[in-house]
Amino acid sequence: MKKQALLLLCSTLFFGCKKDLAPMSGCTDNTAVNYSANTITDDGSCIFFSTTPFIIETPSGFPDMNIPTNNPMTVEGVALGNKLFHDKILSGDGMQACASCHLQSAAFSDTNQFSTGIDGFIGDRNASTIINAGWNNSNFWDGRSITLEDQAHDPVVNPIEMNDNWPNVENKLNANSEYVQLFKQAFNIDYIDSNHVVMAIAQFERTLISANSKFDKYLRGETQLTASELAGYAIFNSEKGDCFHCHGTQMFMDNLFHNNGLDPEPFTDLGLAKVTGNSLDNGKFKTPTLRNIEASAPYMHDGRFSTLEEVVEHYNSGGVYSLTVDPLMKKLGVGLQLTNQEKQDLVAFLKTLTDTHFLDGN
């Protein structure tokens, strides 16, 4: 092997001398960042593109995260995504970042019922949380984006949100030498395009993992729940409360869509049916995780409830009939019939899902 290399080197040298091409030395490896096509001899100066893998630690009771093979997690990509997520450069007037409506302290949701875009337009759905989103089978309340990459394309150009356009965003980023360098380091690209912007943001979002709440510590035997919290846990996971069918497991969501009996027909927001065109999907919305639910008010796809007590009361009352209401919600006119104490217990349990480290960003 060494002999072969030597032979190759010799012949190259010879060839080089004969043709008298300059410069003599540099980086000859075309996979290197500083590859020079005119160089004849390699002087060991090649610098190769390299990233540091970002290792996702799968929390207990979670499946493997489904990470697109064309967007592997890297430390450089995550850091870049974090910067982009918080940078107002992605909006039309430079006044809004993703983080403007996805506040970390609110579990990356908006404390307002509806978010206000740069031009003062007001949306019609409550901003989704970003909690363990790497395990989502789809994104948005209506599930219209399968991947987080696809999802991130939308708000930047949505006229009632950040209201920019991608060519303009690309121009702004390419004119920014810091971003040019960061994208080079993360993706080895010389021109920043929208696909790599959303790839970086998606990488960052996949790191927003919450699995260290009081409840998690209880499961790990590190802390105790109060009598009220335990009673709520039991109601949650029994047929009495029947919360677990949609908000079960340690993910506290089922990755499915349901009509939970909020409204009679006709619906002002068709939800999933807007995407599928199937009337049997009318009024169905993606089940949100209940992790950090205490911090992510207001609640429901349209933020109609401002307290957890109101949410529990909705299920306790049984909800409203419509054609597509989930069979599990059909105790219409009967409801769960929880006592006041049981309702308090349920809310107490829900508050054990608060992960202060996640909300503080520590």
Added chain:
Amino acid sequence: MKRIFVIFTTISLVFTACEKEEEIIEGCTDTGAVNYNTNATNDNGSCKYNLSLNFTHTVDGNALETDQMIYSNAASQNYSVQTLRYLLSDITLHSANGNSTLLDEVHFITISDPSTFNLDIQDLNSPNYTAISFTMGLDSLKNITDNYLNESFFPSFSWPDFMGGGYHYMQLEGDYTTAFQGYATHTGGTDGIDFSFTKNFPISLNIANANTTVTINMEINNWYSNPNIINLTTDGIMDNANKQALLQANGIADVFSVFYPIN
């Protein structure tokens, strides 16, 4: 060494061919096998066969129609079917010599995804089978929380640890009596009791034909009729071991049937 061997083999082959006129070619000689070799003169036992399993659902013998209040059970309740999801495990073919071939450890079927109605099995070693068996749900060795985190039926099929843990065997849901009442026939292990059951169907199956399909049918109405007449109710039954036992008995009786082509 290699070269010598190759030369030796070539010489001996040429020599043999000259001497015998008709050479022996080893391979699969069964025309119904997927790897049938037209040139083979001697069957070397390498034949492979394919089989498709098809999962069908009926009510009173007719193909299931979802979301319509058109069915009536043995308790004279009208009902519709909106959701049907279930697990069949240890789907196994049995041969006359006592051998068994595991086709799938766990198969999840949901009427919202017709691709789950089919299970294509490739490269089976034998064309003849005398029985097919499967377990409705998961037996106690399999039915353990977190055993199937990466399967498509997680997290929606999980059964809370509070009620024994593991997974639902089946979620059969819809409306009954009026469109204002929902039922949820959710079966599974309850209070530490294993309610899964295994069905074994004797068959006389020869799959030495392309596109052989064996059908496993679930007759939905029979969950509620024989030997136990079961009333649909809005109350959840996951914590009701008595009801789970009644459903298990009905399931064993005549919910499942198997159809296969007779040669």
